[in-house]
Each structure stands twice: as C-alpha cells, then as structure tokens.
Amino acid sequence: MSRTHNFNAGPAALPLPVLERAQREMIDFEGTGMSLLEHSHRGATYEAVHNDAIARLRRVMEVPDDYEVLFLQGGASLQFAMIAMNFLPQDGSADYIVTGAWSKKALAEAKRYGALAGGKARAAADMHVDGVCSRVPQQDELDLDPGAAYVHVTSNNTIFGTQFHEFPDTGKVPMVVDMSSDILWRPIDVRQFGMIYAGAQKNVGPSGLAIVVLQRDLLARARKDAPSILQYAVHAEQNSLYNTPNSFAIYMVRNVLEHLEDVGGLAAVEKLNRAKATLLYEEFDGDFYRCPVEESSRSVMNVVFRLPTEELEKRFVTESQKAGLVGLKGHRSVGGMRASIYNAVPMASVEALVAFMQSFRKSA
Amino acid sequence: MSRTHNFNAGPAALPLPVLERAQREMIDFEGTGMSLLEHSHRGATYEAVHNDAIARLRRVMEVPDDYEVLFLQGGASLQFAMIAMNFLPQDGSADYIVTGAWSKKALAEAKRYGALAGGKARAAADMHVDGVCSRVPQQDELDLDPGAAYVHVTSNNTIFGTQFHEFPDTGKVPMVVDMSSDILWRPIDVRQFGMIYAGAQKNVGPSGLAIVVLQRDLLARARKDAPSILQYAVHAEQNSLYNTPNSFAIYMVRNVLEHLEDVGGLAAVEKLNRAKATLLYEEFDGDFYRCPVEESSRSVMNVVFRLPTEELEKRFVTESQKAGLVGLKGHRSVGGMRASIYNAVPMASVEALVAFMQSFRKSA
Numbered sequence: 001m002s003r004t005h006n007f008n009a010g011p012a013a014l015p016l017p018v019l020e021r022a023q024r025e026m027i028d029f030e031g032t033g034m035s036l037l038e039h040s041h042r043g044a045t046y047e048a049v050h051n052d053a054i055a056r057l058r059r060v061m062e063v064p065d066d067y068e069v070l071f072l073q074g075g076a077s078l079q080f081a082m083i084a085m086n087f088l089p090q091d092g093s094a095d096y097i098v099t100g101a102w103s104k105k106a107l108a109e110a111k112r113y114g115a116l117a118g119g120k121a122r123a124a125a126d127m128h129v130d131g132v133c134s135r136v137p138q139q140d141e142l143d144l145d146p147g148a149a150y151v152h153v154t155s156n157n158t159i160f161g162t163q164f165h166e167f168p169d170t171g172k173v174p175m176v177v178d179m180s181s182d183i184l185w186r187p188i189d190v191r192q193f194g195m196i197y198a199g200a201q202k203n204v205g206p207s208g209l210a211i212v213v214l215q216r217d218l219l220a221r222a223r224k225d226a227p228s229i230l231q232y233a234v235h236a237e238q239n240s241l242y243n244t245p246n247s248f249a250i251y252m253v254r255n256v257l258e259h260l261e262d263v264g265g266l267a268a269v270e271k272l273n274r275a276k277a278t279l280l281y282e283e284f285d286g287d288f289y290r291c292p293v294e295e296s297s298r299s300v301m302n303v304v305f306r307l308p309t310e311e312l313e314k315r316f317v318t319e320s321q322k323a324g325l326v327g328l329k330g331h332r333s334v335g336g337m338r339a340s341i342y343n344a345v346p347m348a349s350v351e352a353l354v355a356f357m358q359s360f361r362k363s364a
Numbered sequence: 365m366s367r368t369h370n371f372n373a374g375p376a377a378l379p380l381p382v383l384e385r386a387q388r389e390m391i392d393f394e395g396t397g398m399s400l401l402e403h404s405h406r407g408a409t410y411e412a413v414h415n416d417a418i419a420r421l422r423r424v425m426e427v428p429d430d431y432e433v434l435f436l437q438g439g440a441s442l443q444f445a446m447i448a449m450n451f452l453p454q455d456g457s458a459d460y461i462v463t464g465a466w467s468k469k470a471l472a473e474a475k476r477y478g479a480l481a482g483g484k485a486r487a488a489a490d491m492h493v494d495g496v497c498s499r500v501p502q503q504d505e506l507d508l509d510p511g512a513a514y515v516h517v518t519s520n521n522t523i524f525g526t527q528f529h530e531f532p533d534t535g536k537v538p539m540v541v542d543m544s545s546d547i548l549w550r551p552i553d554v555r556q557f558g559m560i561y562a563g564a565q566k567n568v569g570p571s572g573l574a575i576v577v578l579q580r581d582l583l584a585r586a587r588k589d590a591p592s593i594l595q596y597a598v599h600a601e602q603n604s605l606y607n608t609p610n611s612f613a614i615y616m617v618r619n620v621l622e623h624l625e626d627v628g629g630l631a632a633v634e635k636l637n638r639a640k641a642t643l644l645y646e647e648f649d650g651d652f653y654r655c656p657v658e659e660s661s662r663s664v665m666n667v668v669f670r671l672p673t674e675e676l677e678k679r680f681v682t683e684s685q686k687a688g689l690v691g692l693k694g695h696r697s698v699g700g701m702r703a704s705i706y707n708a709v710p711m712a713s714v715e716a717l718v719a720f721m722q723s724f725r726k727s728a
Contacts, residue, residue: 004397033368081591208610246572
C-alpha cells in the first residue's frame with residue numbers, strides 16, 4: 001500500500017507506526033479479548049492507558065509539577081468558551097492578541113460570555129489589514145493592560161501561516177496560549193504560560209480531544225459559577241475522568257507520544273521540522289511561488305504560498321492531487337496554497353512536494 | 365481469538381463486524397492511502413461518512429423531517445449544561461423527573477446555570493428513597509408545571525436498573541429525554557419528544573460523542589446568549605461541522621447503524637433484547653438471586669441483582685471474571701451486581717452468564 005502525501009491542516013497526518021498499532025490492537029487489546037473501545041473508563045486496563053498518556057505528555061513537554069494536564073472534549077473551540085467561563089472575572093477584563101481567525105473567535109466567545117456573566121474581553125492587538133494578517137505583532141505593538149486577568153495568544157495561525165517564534169512579554173499577567181497547530185513541534189519552557197491548550201487533531205492525535213496544561217496558581221483563581229462540566233477544577237480533581245472521556249483519542253495520543261519519544265523527543269522533532277520548512281520556503285522564488293507572510297513570522301507548521309494567477313493555483317491543486325499530494329488548497333477565506341507539515345508529515349512528503357513544484361513551474 | 369463476554373455499563377460491547385471493519389480500514393480508508401483519522405473534516409471523503417451517519421440515524425429511528433440530528437462532543441454530561449443554556453428561559457422554569465444519579469446531575473447543572481443566567485429548575489418528582497430509586501414514577505406521582513419550558517426525563521437508569529416502559533404524559537410541554545443507555549433498543553415514536561439525546565458509548569458507538577435529535581419548533585425557542593459553541597442552533601446551521609467533529613466516533617456510529625440495518629433494524633433488535641432480558645430476569649429466584657427493582661420498572665438494558673451476602677457478591681465478581689465474564693460489578697454507589705446487556709451483547713453472552721449463575725449457586 002502506498003501512503004498518500006498528506007498536507008491536510010487538521011485532522012492531519014498521523015505516524016504510520018501509530019496507525020499500524022491501532023489496527024493491530026483494534027479487536028483484542030492487550031489480550032483482554034475486547035477492544036479498548038469496549039473497556040470501561042473506570043477499569044484498570046483503560047486507566048493505565050489514560051495515566052500513561054498524561055505521564056508521557058508531562059515527560060515529553062517537561063511539564064512542571066504545579067501544572068495540571070487535562071484531556072477534555074470539544075476541541076479548542078470549546079476551550080474558547082471555557083477560558084472565559086473560568087478565568088474572565090465578573091468585574092475584570094482579559095486581553096486578546098488577535099492574529100487570525102482563531103484568536104478572533106476566542107475573543108468573540110469571551111465577549112459573549114462577558115455580556116452574559118460579567119467581565120470584559122478586549123483586543124490588545126489586531127493584526128488584520130484588509131482582512132489578512134501577514135505577521136504576528138512586535139512587543140511594542142501590544143496595548144497590554146497590566147490589570148488583565150490573562151492575555152490570550154494563538155501561537156500558530158493555521159490559516160495565515162504565521163507563528164510566534166518568540167512569545168510576547170506579558171509581565172505578571174498569565175499567558176493563555178492556543179497551541180492547537182504547533183504544540184509539541186519543539187521544546188518550550190512551559191513556565192512561560194499560565195495555560196497551554198490544543199485540539200489534538202493536528203500534531204498529537206485524532207479529532208475530538210483537547211489537551212490542557214494548566215498552572216495550579218491560575219486554576220485557584222477560577223470562577224466557580226459555570227456548569228460543573230465546564231469548570232477546569234472539576235476535571236482536575238477527577239484526573240479528567242469526571243465524565244466518560246474520549247478514550248480512543250487518548251489512547252492514540254499516548255501512542256503518538258510514545259512514537260515521539262522513540263524518534264528522539266522534541267529536540268529531534270524540532271530539527272526535522274525546521275529542515276522540512278526550510279526546504280519548502282527555499283523553493284519560493286518571490287516570482288512564480290510567492291509567500292505572503294513576512295519572513296520573521298513564517299510558520300514552521302503551515303506554509304502558505306501563492307502562484308502568479310488564481311487559474312494557475314486551481315491547476316496546481318488539481319494536478320498535485322493527481323500526483324498523490326493532498327490538502328494543498330489554502331483555506332477558503334484566503335485562497336492560495338497551504339502545505340501543513342506537522343510532526344507526522346515525513347521529509348519524503350516535503351521532498352515530493354518540492355519536486356512537484358519544480359516540475360509544475362517548468363510546465364506552466 | 366476468543367471474545368470476552370462484555371457486560372460493561374459503558375463504554376460497552378461493540379458489534380464484532382464493526383470492530384473488524386475499523387481494523388480493516390484503519391490505515392487505508394477506501395483506497396485513499398490515508399486513514400479516515402487523517403482526512404479533513406471539510407473533505408468529500410469524510411463528509412460522505414458524516415452525512416451517511418445522519419441519514420442512517422434518521423432512517424433507523426424514523427426521525428421526522430422537522431427534527432435536527434446533531435453529533436456533538438462532551439457526552440451526555442455536557443448536554444446537561446447545554447439543555448439549560450439553550451432551553452431554560454431567563455424568567456421561566458423547567459421540570460426534572462429525578463429517577464437516579466444522572467437525572468439528579470442534569471437537574472443540578474440546570475440549577476447552577478439558572479443561578480448564573482436566570483431561570484429556575486425544579487424536581488417534578490424525586491424517586492430516591494434512602495438513596496435508592498427502585499422504580500420510575502407513575503403519572504399521578506408527577507408534580508408537573510404546565511408552564512414549564514420543558515420536562516427532563518432519563519429513560520433508562522444505568523445505575524439502578526430501572527427504565528420507563530411508557531413515557532410520562534407531559535401535555536403540551538416538550539419532553540427532553542436522556543436516552544444514553546437505551547437509545548435504539550427498540551422502535552419509538554420520536555414525535556413524543558422535543559429532544560432526545562444520548563452519549564454514544566453504550567448502545568451506538570465509542571465514547572466522546574453525543575447524539576442529539578431536536579425538534580425545530582423547540583430549537584426556535586432557544587436562548588441566544590450562551591457561547592456559540594454551546595448553542596444548538598449554531599451546530600444545526602453547520603450540519604454538526606461548526607468545529608472539527610469527533611470524526612472517528614461518527615464513522616463508528618455510522619458502521620453500528622449499518623450493522624443494525626443489516627440485522628433487521630430496531631424491530632429485530634427489540635425482539636433480541638427482550639429475549640436476552642427475559643432469560644436473565646427468569647434466573648432470579650427471589651432468594652439466592654434477588655432483583656431490587658420493582659417488576660414494572662425493570663430495565664431491559666441494565667439488569668441489577670443482589671446475592672444473599674456481600675461476601676458472596678465479591679466472590680461472584682472474582683469468579684465470573686475468571687470465567688471470562690467482565691463488567692458484572694454493580695456501580696460503586698449501590699453495590700451488588702449489574703449486567704449491562706446492550707444491543708451489541710450477543711445472546712451467547714447472556715447464556716454464558718446464566719450458566720455461570722447456575723453453577724455459582726450450586727457451588728455456594
């Protein structure tokens with residue numbers, strides 16, 4: 001069987017050994033005569049997988065002891081609401097650094113919740129110019145409120161192909177960061193953040209799961225007036241087993257983390273990711289293939305580019321698909337091309353894309 | 365490979381052909397060279413699965429055209445909150461028929477939300493006597509408010525092993541029913557209900573998914589002040605693709621529904637379920653094996669029973685496990701035994717259980 005070169009923005013490529021393992025274990029998990037899907041979330045078999053996933057995430061990300069690791073449902077979109085429900089104080093405010101569609105949505109949800117339950121959410125920056133964000137802001141462009149309860153940042157913008165390579169300095173205000181599209185792409189210092197969250201379906205696993213890494217000091221400040229299921233404290237107290245978790249997704253995340261450790265951990269992954277991105281960005285000549293993102297903000301995960309005409313872009317999409325390269329069409333809101341080259345996309349796929357780009361340019 | 369006899373309360377047994385199909389298709393879905401887990405939720409391949417799942421649920425349950433079918437994340441527990449966020453009017457109230465732990469939780473979440481955002485949730489009945497609910501209420505035991513926005517009912521109580529065999533008459537007030545543990549066990553008239561919801565992990569698929577069947581008239585009355593991700597209208601407008609869905613769980617639900625149609629639909633399933641339950645209930649002699657549930661309220665899905673002493677119950681759990689029968693320990697809050705015999709539990713498993721019960725009684 002030949003694997004397609006998968007450049008989807010999410011759900012996205014998964015490591016082949018992880019899929020092979022899921023296939024092998026699908027019907028009879030560890031000799032129990034049952035699928036993991038059929039195991040009780042209160043049983044020893046599942047709990048071992050659950051706790052192993054948490055332990056591996058702690059180890060791989062070097063999560064300090066005073067941070068909780070939570071596995072929640074609803075993806076990053078539910079986090080947009082939960083962040084406000086937990087951390088937007090009734091008489092206080094929060095800052096949002098808007099660098100694309102997702103941070104805009106996160107701000108909108110916080111504003112909605114503030115209107116209902118008190119609290120004000122404001123943009124500390126908005127990088128949209130004519131509907132496009134071609135870079136992330138510099139420190140001196142941020143209008144940060146030192147009294148804010150938190151500053152919300154989106155570390156990587158899947159649609160515009162931008163990424164924070166250095167995070168803003170928010171002083172004593174905790175940073176809450178949406179890392180949905182670049183969690184685990186390299187080692188980071190978790191202590192920079194009050195909370196890290198990510199939908200799993202780009203760099204860590206299948207869809208239907210959000211990973212939350214949350215400092216206990218910040219958690220202690222959470223509001224207690226939301227429904228129980230939407231309170232981080234409730235999930236933290238129950239080790240993410242307050243209600244039935246998405247057990248299959250957590251199992252897959254555990255296996256992705258195991259694979260990640262097997263291939264050398266985040267330092268090795270960063271090296272490979274940088275090499276993949278460099279190979280691709282070097283193919284842009286500024287003429288036929290043009291990158292609309294300012295150089296200092298270019299994403300290592302989502303590489304966006306344009307061709308001279310929309311007609312050529314359409315042809316590029318069609319012909320690349322025929323050549324076994326999928327997911328290269330840019331987001332419908334911006335057009336153009338996008339190659340998502342998350343952790344699980346092998347160098348061979350990037351090389352195949354570059355070869356296709358070269359032959360397409362010649363033939364155009 | 366021999367399959368374990370799985371009596372788990374949920375996550376629970378799945379049909380073997382459905383697991384075999386998932387195994388077969390895990391790495392290369394329909395010849396695309398990718399796993400379904402790696403397909404974009406905006407792509408044609410996934411969308412066909414998504415829409416097929418909705419269409420099959422409509423067909424199998426005979427869902428009328430003026431009802432939405434939604435696939436949401438967060439399980440039934442998030443529905444407890446969403447029901448209040450959408451349908452508890454700021455100046456109105458809702459009735460809850462409390463028949464066990466889950467309806468109690470649903471009421472508690474609605475009360476919490478009412479305290480925050482307006483609206484009153486009240487118990488129209490509470491069947492707890494000394495912490496136990498040994499039956500569901502009769503119509504004349506209900507203190508229903510004709511001005512309520514909705515009446516919430518739990519159709520089957522997994523922990524206490526009770527079930528509504530006829531639903532209450534709520535007059536013109538829409539009934540919102542949690543069918544997590546008995547959805548699809550038999551044909552029902554969907555028109556009796558304003559909303560049906562269910563966590564998928566008992567009768568329909570893996571964990572991490574809630575199924576919602578919602579009348580458009582009721583939807584039109586929903587509050588609009590909750591975060592977008594928690595509004596049913598937002599998900600209905602986007603065909604449950606407002607955010608990335610739990611695509612694997614929806615794929616599995618599609619396959620369970622296909623299997624269900626293959627074996628003759630709900631009429632055939634009901635016949636088998638009744639035969640399984642009858643075989644088991646007939647084994648209760650009122651002496652060694654005693655059912656604490658009143659006869660008219662006994663569940664066809666979760667059969668609870670007690671033995672003469674707690675010591676014998678402990679031995680029963682241990683020895684049944686050794687005999688390849690898993691999940692027979694009752695919920696920790698009530699003790700005793702529980703055999704969950706959902707749709708996917710074959711008659712052979714119930715026969716094996718009955719044979720074990722007979723030999724255990726002799727040896728005790």
